[in-house]
Amino acid sequence: MTTEHATDKTQIKRGRKRASYDIELAKAIIDDSLLCHIGQHLNGQTIVTPTCHWRDGDRLYWHGHIKARNVVGSDEQEVCINISQLDGLVLARSAFHHSVNYRSVTLFGKVQLVTDPEEKLIQLKKFIDKVSPHRWETLRPIHDKELMITSVAWIAIDEFSVKMRNAGVNDDEEDLNWPVWAGVMPIESQFLAPVVEKDCTNQTIPPTRPQALIGGKYKKES
Amino acid sequence: MTTEHATDKTQIKRGRKRASYDIELAKAIIDDSLLCHIGQHLNGQTIVTPTCHWRDGDRLYWHGHIKARNVVGSDEQEVCINISQLDGLVLARSAFHHSVNYRSVTLFGKVQLVTDPEEKLIQLKKFIDKVSPHRWETLRPIHDKELMITSVAWIAIDEFSVKMRNAGVNDDEEDLNWPVWAGVMPIESQFLAPVVEKDCTNQTIPPTRPQALIGGKYKKES
Numbered sequence: 001m002t003t004e005h006a007t008d009k010t011q012i013k014r015g016r017k018r019a020s021y022d023i024e025l026a027k028a029i030i031d032d033s034l035l036c037h038i039g040q041h042l043n044g045q046t047i048v049t050p051t052c053h054w055r056d057g058d059r060l061y062w063h064g065h066i067k068a069r070n071v072v073g074s075d076e077q078e079v080c081i082n083i084s085q086l087d088g089l090v091l092a093r094s095a096f097h098h099s100v101n102y103r104s105v106t107l108f109g110k111v112q113l114v115t116d117p118e119e120k121l122i123q124l125k126k127f128i129d130k131v132s133p134h135r136w137e138t139l140r141p142i143h144d145k146e147l148m149i150t151s152v153a154w155i156a157i158d159e160f161s162v163k164m165r166n167a168g169v170n171d172d173e174e175d176l177n178w179p180v181w182a183g184v185m186p187i188e189s190q191f192l193a194p195v196v197e198k199d200c201t202n203q204t205i206p207p208t209r210p211q212a213l214i215g216g217k218y219k220k221e222s
Numbered sequence: 223m224t225t226e227h228a229t230d231k232t233q234i235k236r237g238r239k240r241a242s243y244d245i246e247l248a249k250a251i252i253d254d255s256l257l258c259h260i261g262q263h264l265n266g267q268t269i270v271t272p273t274c275h276w277r278d279g280d281r282l283y284w285h286g287h288i289k290a291r292n293v294v295g296s297d298e299q300e301v302c303i304n305i306s307q308l309d310g311l312v313l314a315r316s317a318f319h320h321s322v323n324y325r326s327v328t329l330f331g332k333v334q335l336v337t338d339p340e341e342k343l344i345q346l347k348k349f350i351d352k353v354s355p356h357r358w359e360t361l362r363p364i365h366d367k368e369l370m371i372t373s374v375a376w377i378a379i380d381e382f383s384v385k386m387r388n389a390g391v392n393d394d395e396e397d398l399n400w401p402v403w404a405g406v407m408p409i410e411s412q413f414l415a416p417v418v419e420k421d422c423t424n425q426t427i428p429p430t431r432p433q434a435l436i437g438g439k440y441k442k443e444s
């Protein structure tokens with residue numbers, strides 16, 4: 001792992017060997033996740049808002065009601081966003097060496113709002129197609145009013161850090177014979193069998209379903 | 223759902239019908255989760271730190287290195303913490319009505335640090351036993367040095383809000399016949415088969431394993 005793109009903000013001090021500034025790795029973690037946490041400081045108050053995100057090239061996008069705080073008043077505002085996947089429990093022989101396996105990206109940036117309606121549509125299509133590929137074309141087209149009350153925001157993916165742990169137990173040499181089970185309990189998110197709407201006129205489950213989207217793998221319904 | 227304990231900070235404006243201020247519900251979501259996102263404003267910079275948490279009564283706890291930013295300098299500092307579980311994708315007939323099902327708690331509070339070493343031990347035991355019940359007693363006891371470099375922090379669970387969505391698709395009446403599949407794709411986190419350490423002298427998988435801990439259900443290894 002390299003540290004070539006670290007800045008004052010993103011230089012990892014605690015746990016440097018878990019750090020990376022590889023943008024492809026950051027993008028992979030972003031794409032594997034649907035949920036980000038947006039931190040802002042608004043009117044003297046720190047707030048953290050869980051929000052769905054998507055990506056287009058080197059930009060991280062999200063949306064909300066034009067009055068939602070994670071988009072309104074955030075234009076040109078600096079935010080800190082974290083995206084984390086919890087991949088497992090690490091159960092050591094010593095309490096101290098317990099840990100979790102994870103993939104995590106932290107981004108800093110100034111929020112920009114998409115003002116062009118055409119560009120808003122293009123981005124919302126990317127969002128829909130992220131959760132279910134090729135779905136956009138099959139949907140009832142968006143009404144102007146719907147588009148008008150929706151804000152789409154983004155930050156550049158240029159000031160970021162990746163921190164990951166993907167390993168076994170790290171106990172001290174002298175504890176290796178301690179007689180307790182030690183190991184990793186991997187965690188995975190999965191989609192369960194889809195629940196169709198009662199009044200749905202089309203019973204064909206979307207042929208392409210999200211797979212790696214939530215850090216987990218596609219699970220066939222039984 | 224009631225709004226009897228909302229404050230200026232926690233009054234939900236967007237999506238009031240999804241709001242609750244029921245502390246038992248908040249505690250259940252907290253206990254079902256291992257991962258929280260801590261928002262702070264430190265030296266003019268907003269930061270969001272993913273961190274493991276546990277609960278004791280009406281307090282939310284976390285830990286870190288004495289120099290970690292989510293514990294150091296945060297004594298008596300105001301933080302905003304969000305804990306979210308993503309429970310499903312909601313695929314509507316219209317792009318606009320797409321959504322996700324979720325359970326989410328936002329908490330505000332002044333950070334307190336546990337200074338008494340005895341109390342620190344009590345809390346770290348609760349942490350370990352959260353991820354694997356009754357494990358603490360079986361572990362190599364903590365060294366003083368380990369305890370000295372560890373900070374345990376907490377906030378009171380008294381200024382919080384719960385927001386949840388647990389429902390089907392909410393399409394407009396006139397779109398119900400639109401010929402596309404509509405429904406919910408539930409998401410669940412699960413533990414996969416444990417991976418024991420190669421040099422482990424005890425091959426007995428911990429008899430009591432975390433179950434609802436990650437918002438998912440216990441999955442038998444095959």
Ligand SMILES: Cc1cc2nc3c(=O)[nH]c(=O)nc-3n(C[C@H](O)[C@H](O)[C@H](O)COP(=O)(O)OP(=O)(O)OC[C@H]3O[C@@H](n4cnc5c(N)ncnc54)[C@H](O)[C@@H]3O)c2cc1C
Pocket residue numbers: 009010011012013014015084085086100102103104105106160161162163257269271272273274275284285286287289290291292
């Ligand atoms: C799922 C999960 C659970 C965790 N649980 C705990 C816990 O219980 N206790 C604990 O102490 N730590 C935990 N961590 C690690 C925690 O997120 C921080 O890395 C750690 O607290 C050090 O923070 P700091 O701000 O002091 O680090 P510093 O190294 O000083 O941070 C400097 C910069 O490094 C980068 N950075 C720091 N942390 C991360 C991160 N997680 N992801 C991406 N970039 C990062 C950011 O750009 C940050 O501005 C967890 C991480 C994850 C992903």
Ligand SMILES: Cc1cc2nc3c(=O)[nH]c(=O)nc-3n(C[C@H](O)[C@H](O)[C@H](O)COP(=O)(O)OP(=O)(O)OC[C@H]3O[C@@H](n4cnc5c(N)ncnc54)[C@H](O)[C@@H]3O)c2cc1C
Pocket residue numbers: 035047049050051052053062063064065067068069070231232233234235236237306307308322324325326327328382383384385
């Ligand atoms: C998994 C998940 C995904 C989401 N995705 C999106 C998205 O893509 N776009 C979007 O607009 N919104 C999304 N939301 C909702 C989002 O978190 C906010 O509720 C919404 O953006 C309105 O925020 P606000 O600050 O303007 O609300 P306000 O109602 O003004 O917030 C006031 C107070 O209400 C409480 N509150 C607000 N949101 C929450 C919450 N989520 N949990 C607990 N308390 C809360 C807090 O105490 C807050 O200080 C998502 C939520 C979850 C849990």
Ligand code: HEM
Pocket residue numbers: 014015018095096097098099100165274285286287288346349350353364368369371372373
């Ligand atoms: C279930 C139990 C525990 C879990 C899941 C856990 C998890 C973690 C995680 C994820 C980190 C961050 C590591 C990183 O930066 O990648 C961490 C750091 C740390 N933990 Fe724990 N921990 C547990 C128990 C303990 C206990 C019991 C102690 C003390 C006796 C402890 C002391 C520390 C310290 C000091 C750090 C900072 C390490 C550093 O930055 O150098 N932990 N823990």
Ligand code: HEM
Pocket residue numbers: 052063064065066124127128131142146147149150151236237240317318319320321322387
């Ligand atoms: C995959 C697609 C989408 C997902 C997963 C999604 C998810 C969400 C979520 C979780 C919320 C918060 C609701 C709450 O507060 O509980 C939200 C709000 C909102 N979304 Fe979407 N959305 C999607 C697509 C769209 C599209 C295409 C539009 C616009 C055409 C849109 C417009 C809005 C608006 C306006 C709000 C604010 C609602 C309000 O607060 O009154 N969304 N969305």
